Amino acid sequence: MNETITIGSDALQQLKDMLLNRAFSKVAVLVDENTLVHCYPLVKPYLPEHHLIQIQSGEAHKTLQTCEYIWQRMTELNLDRWSVLVNLGGGVIGDMGGFCTALFKRGLYFVQVPTTMLAQVDASVGGKTGVDFHGLKNHIGVYKEPVAVFINPVFLQTLPQREIKSGYAEIIKHWLIADGEMFETQRHIGLFTENWDELIRHSVAIKSAVVEADPLEGGYRKVLNFGHTIGHAVESFLMDKPGRELLHGEAIAVGMLCEAYLSVKKELLSKESLDKIEIFLISVYEKVPLTEDEIQTISQFALQDKKNTGATINCTLLQRIGSAVYDQPITLPEIQEALRYYALL
């Protein structure tokens, strides 16, 4: 596993040691109103002298406008190229904080301290940073690696069950694309596991191995996109529908089910495997109701996916539980068929 990732209950001590050793010119911490209250008090004792930059929580604020505010604060604090930003929060804080440091004065340092399970198993690994643009997820961004990632399970105790489930979706995804045995064992245990530390460690190891093999997503890394072509479209569509917004993992659960269905349709995956995936996902995640009109609109969102080539929609599909194939062309009608299958479950 990537040596810059520390997982465990001593992660904050390691953060402290690293900040001391590297002697950055200045330290700033990016928080939102939730992590300020629930997480910052746990981290503060391990930090040297530092400044706070506070933004509002939520995907709706993952925008260039929020970046402008962060850059304004970074300018006021006189951060230079030898300063470091500590991103304390979930995926939004991590992605946007990484993005802002990548661009400020053409790049200073950043550290990830992910506080949600989703960010711990997914967003903190892989160097993707970015913001949403006109409702399109991560439409504007760059690849930029953090100095280090510190994953402390203590933060999970501050999370509501819905957030745990959202992160769990990416854990399931990692089993489906890379470890069929783990899927087979864990699908009977589900959320009743007492081993979150181990599951996170295992998931981070899978993601790190994939990213190291293909850091800039030239090919193989696309296996990580399983569930994301349709999942992102569903997430984007519901993003501005009050009361119906999904957490990222909830949308990916819908996407994984739809794309597993397409894997069967394309004769890559067995019907029996689809049944297993379906039963498991439906047992964990609430069904998202979708009308026929909405299915039409959602399929249009998939056209803007970053992985597409021109008008062709590229999707990652399963060839068995534990193994994925990327760059599988799918059509708009197929996406609609898959969403219809899901809606009628």
Add this chain to the structure above:
Amino acid sequence: MNETITIGSDALQQLKDMLLNRAFSKVAVLVDENTLVHCYPLVKPYLPEHHLIQIQSGEAHKTLQTCEYIWQRMTELNLDRWSVLVNLGGGVIGDMGGFCTALFKRGLYFVQVPTTMLAQVDASVGGKTGVDFHGLKNHIGVYKEPVAVFINPVFLQTLPQREIKSGYAEIIKHWLIADGEMFETQRHIGLFTENWDELIRHSVAIKSAVVEADPLEGGYRKVLNFGHTIGHAVESFLMDKPGRELLHGEAIAVGMLCEAYLSVKKELLSKESLDKIEIFLISVYEKVPLTEDEIQTISQFALQDKKNTGATINCTLLQRIGSAVYDQPITLPEIQEALRYYALL
């Protein structure tokens, strides 16, 4: 020299061949109202099917707001990661077009077709892209190399004399930091040269060699910043003073004179060399009048320079004509003293 840079009258034919060979999914061309009229007609015959993205000319539009417009157009045109943007214009078009392609869907391709002398000898080489932020030059940016650079001297015929002089300042800078003999020969010829092609080729070669030795500006590349610590401060200060705005090279000429003065003060450069530089620069560039109050304000601008470490202002100075040293700490009072020296010339 970097093999991706083509200089000469057949540069547009080479552009055509490259675009055909690479078979990009889509081609878009970024222009402003000036290059649309004066340069686009010269390039159009060499382009395959393409789309235009037009922005307003001038440093005042080198902002995130303009980027948002460009990203909106790129989204409407459905550009993907295998598309290319041809930047047809001066430094603003090149820097901002490169920046926009670096971030859109985490990166597509771009080509530089610089149309001003400044962009041909300076902005088109080195992979620096970015925009201004709250009056701070290139405050937000990334390093991103173009696919290729095509420099055709034909565009220089479309330029006013003031633009030629602005580009000439960077040519002079390249002599001062890397080729004392060339300075000695050329200072007697000045703007009366008939060999612009050769001068541009020579300048691009110097800059390319420096950049190749240190692409991310860890050290040696900083020699290229000679004249820029004080020059940028003067440029930023005058940017919003109607009727007093300077072209980049005009500001760098002021900066080079001030920083040559500081080189003597720091006992790095001989007084005789300063005299030569001073006589030459004053013969080419109009004096910029500066009051004592303005000198105080300008020196404050230098504090935000990207090359600084904390409160220390780092400057590149000359140790002789043809050789520079970087990371020389200078103080606010020293900057003021140098500007006062210039103002009293």
